[in-house]
Amino acid sequence: xxxxxxxxxxxxxxxxxxxxxxxxxxxxxxxxxxxxxxxxxxxxxxxxxxxxxxxxxxxxxxxxxxxxxxxxxxxxxxxxxxxxxxxxxxxxxxxxxxxxxxxxxxxxxxxxxxxxxxxxxxxxxxxxxxxxxxxxxxxxxxxxxxxxxxxxxxxxxxxxxxxxxxxxxxxxxxxxxxxxxxxxxxxxxxxxxxxxxxxxxxxxxxxxxxxxxxxxxxxxxxxxxxxxxxxxxxxxxxxxxxxxxxxxxxxxxxxxxxxxxxxxxxxxxxxxxxxxxxxxxxxx
Amino acid sequence: xxxxxxxxxxxxxxxxxxxxxxxxxxxxxxxxxxxxxxxxxxxxxxxxxxxxxxxxxxxxxxxxxxxxxxxxxxxxxxxxxxxxxxxxxxxxxxxxxxxxxxxxxxxxxxxxxxxxxxxxxxxxxxxxxxxxxxxxxxxxxxxxxxxxxxxxxxxxxxxxxxxxxxxxxxxxxxxxxxxxxxxxxxxxxxxxxxxxxxxxxxxxxxxxxxxxxxxxxxxxxxxxxxxxxxxxxxxxxxxxxxxxxxxxxxxxxxxxxxxxxxxxxxxxxxxxxxxxxxxxxxxxxxxxxxxxxxx
Numbered sequence: 001x002x003x004x005x006x007x008x009x010x011x012x013x014x015x016x017x018x019x020x021x022x023x024x025x026x027x028x029x030x031x032x033x034x035x036x037x038x039x040x041x042x043x044x045x046x047x048x049x050x051x052x053x054x055x056x057x058x059x060x061x062x063x064x065x066x067x068x069x070x071x072x073x074x075x076x077x078x079x080x081x082x083x084x085x086x087x088x089x090x091x092x093x094x095x096x097x098x099x100x101x102x103x104x105x106x107x108x109x110x111x112x113x114x115x116x117x118x119x120x121x122x123x124x125x126x127x128x129x130x131x132x133x134x135x136x137x138x139x140x141x142x143x144x145x146x147x148x149x150x151x152x153x154x155x156x157x158x159x160x161x162x163x164x165x166x167x168x169x170x171x172x173x174x175x176x177x178x179x180x181x182x183x184x185x186x187x188x189x190x191x192x193x194x195x196x197x198x199x200x201x202x203x204x205x206x207x208x209x210x211x212x213x214x215x216x217x218x219x220x221x222x223x224x225x226x227x228x229x230x231x232x233x234x235x236x237x238x239x240x241x242x243x244x245x246x247x248x249x250x251x252x253x254x255x256x257x258x259x260x261x262x263x264x265x266x267x268x269x270x271x272x273x274x275x276x277x278x279x280x281x282x283x284x
Numbered sequence: 285x286x287x288x289x290x291x292x293x294x295x296x297x298x299x300x301x302x303x304x305x306x307x308x309x310x311x312x313x314x315x316x317x318x319x320x321x322x323x324x325x326x327x328x329x330x331x332x333x334x335x336x337x338x339x340x341x342x343x344x345x346x347x348x349x350x351x352x353x354x355x356x357x358x359x360x361x362x363x364x365x366x367x368x369x370x371x372x373x374x375x376x377x378x379x380x381x382x383x384x385x386x387x388x389x390x391x392x393x394x395x396x397x398x399x400x401x402x403x404x405x406x407x408x409x410x411x412x413x414x415x416x417x418x419x420x421x422x423x424x425x426x427x428x429x430x431x432x433x434x435x436x437x438x439x440x441x442x443x444x445x446x447x448x449x450x451x452x453x454x455x456x457x458x459x460x461x462x463x464x465x466x467x468x469x470x471x472x473x474x475x476x477x478x479x480x481x482x483x484x485x486x487x488x489x490x491x492x493x494x495x496x497x498x499x500x501x502x503x504x505x506x507x508x509x510x511x512x513x514x515x516x517x518x519x520x521x522x523x524x525x526x527x528x529x530x531x532x533x534x535x536x537x538x539x540x541x542x543x544x545x546x547x548x549x550x551x552x553x554x555x556x557x558x559x560x561x562x563x564x565x566x567x568x569x570x571x572x573x574x575x576x577x578x579x
Contacts, residue, residue: 008294008320008322009295009322009324010295010296010297010322010459011294011295011296011297011459011480012295012296024433033322034460034461036459036460036461036491037293037294037295037459037460037461037484037487037488039294039483039484039487039488039493042483042484042487075389075393075440076389076462077387077402078391079386088526089435096386096388097363098363098386098388098389098390099361099363099388099390100365100388100390100393103361103390103393103394104393123492135461135462137461137464137494137495137498138494138495138498139462139490140433140462140463140466141462142461142462142463163458163462164460164461165295165296165322165457165458166319166321166322166426166432166458167321167322167427167432168320168321168425168428168429168430168432168464169428169432170462171321171428172383172428178544185502186544188542189324189327189545190300190327190545192322193322193324193327194322194324197321197322197427200427201427201428204427204428205428220376220546234477242512245509245512246512246513248319248484249480249481249482249483249485249512249513249516250482250483250513250516251482251483251484278535
């Protein structure tokens with residue numbers, strides 16, 4: 001079973017929920033899909049086992065063969081090719097690796113080379129398998145890293161996907177294929193606004209979901225009222241607390257801090273399992 | 285300084301709170317909300333939309349069923365698995381999954397019957413708004429759409445058109461370091477990084493600063509909710525000093541931040557807000573830096 005944790009707004013507690021769920025569940029893979037700013041490993045501190053480069057294909061032009069006809073430049077929808085003084089120049093960071101320039105070149109002057117844009121890394125913490133993708137600083141495209149990261153998914157296991165913030169293509173690519181989504185929000189006007197965006201996204205993709213209210217404070221019912229009206233299941237609430245903020249700030253797992261929080265995340269995992277009627281969700 | 289971008293790496297560190305305060309404190313500014321897939325600045329400003337426009341930031345392939353001979357060459361060349369079989373009334377067609385299509389046009393080129401064309405796809409909306417605090421350019425990306433970087437560029441273009449020569453543009457950036465952040469900061473004269481004192485915040489700050497320095501943009505720093513972990517605040521500040529980053533302030537945790545937002549009031553209107561006090565001081569420093577630059 002694949003569970004994605006997303007939020008719309010950044011900093012609402014996606015990683016807090018993801019890593020603590022991963023820590024209490026049995027037979028789990030944790031994947032940090034926030035490849036621009038991955039933080040899960042800070043909390044899980046896995047023993048690193050391996051690392052592989054993520055490469056994309058970029059065109060190179062054989063100037064001996066090139067006719068300087070400009071067909072490739074015209075075909076490229078991403079402005080990653082330009083013809084300057086009868087020479088094709090390539091802006092590789094704009095390239096989507098679609099191969100259109102290769103197809104249109106009448107002189108077969110274009111071939112492709114691999115370019116590294118980041119890596120996927122794996123490690124273990126006990127029997128928990130951890131994976132993260134990391135985009136190189138200065139590279140714009142996160143999607144190829146998310147795609148390679150997701151090849152690590154083992155369908156036989158419980159999988160927790162810690163997603164990037166927002167609602168754009170990197171979130172779509174992360175949550176695609178998930179059995180269930182956990183939407184983490186906070187009871188502020190910002191949190192509420194972005195929760196509605198996240199709800200539209202998971203509804204559009206047809207993935208069942210529930211909401212966790214983080215940094216919850218008595219008296220602010222903005223999320224509660226919305227979820228009741230929209231008939232969205234609330235999976236749980238985590239109170240606003242400076243103690244939790246401090247444990248989080250030090251990069252520690254809340255589930256390891258006392259019986260209460262350990263129980264809390266076990267119950268949460270159990271509830272998610274019940275909601276989607278999956279028996280394989282069991283706690284260790 | 286003509287364009288200042290406020291970014292953070294990690295989400296939820298207080299970018300929008302700080303930008304909205306600056307908006308209230310400044311006289312001549314244009315605001316641009318470049319967090320187009322989760323925009324919030326309009327919620328913190330008393331804004332009224334004056335102009336709304338659809339934005340086409342991507343193309344998608346469209347297969348004309350009449351012309352298609354089902355040869356499948358398009359499926360072969362598509363590297364995004366965006367073309368697949370559709371069965372409608374027991375008949376097989378080739379169709380495009382819009383969410384997967386990147387609009388590269390490889391299929392258009394290969395199709396022997398010219399059955400495929402690229403169509404402009406609306407990927408969001410842009411808004412020009414008025415606020416009592418000044419002009420405001422913002423946008424909303426369609427749910428799950430491509431091309432957030434392009435929409436960010438459009439928001440900045442619109443803001444530039446609203447901006448007088450001597451005015452400052454303040455950009456509310458998005459979390460991360462990818463295409464939308466790159467589109468938000470390129471060409472800026474300065475970047476203000478807002479960091480929270482957590483291990484995650486520090487890790488993400490290091491990456492976002494590396495990004496700004498990669499584009500040779502001067503970086504300023506503020507630590508928000510610094511008192512939640514003063515030990516890590518010190519680590520962040522010593523990292524800043526090592527990297528030639530000027531620290532503009534330490535903003536304390538302040539429950540009034542959320543309260544002001546819930547009450548629809550600007551934080552800087554609360555005289556007893558400790559956070560507002562520091563943000564006012566940060567703004568004073570930014571104005572001084574701008575004056576120094578003019579000389």
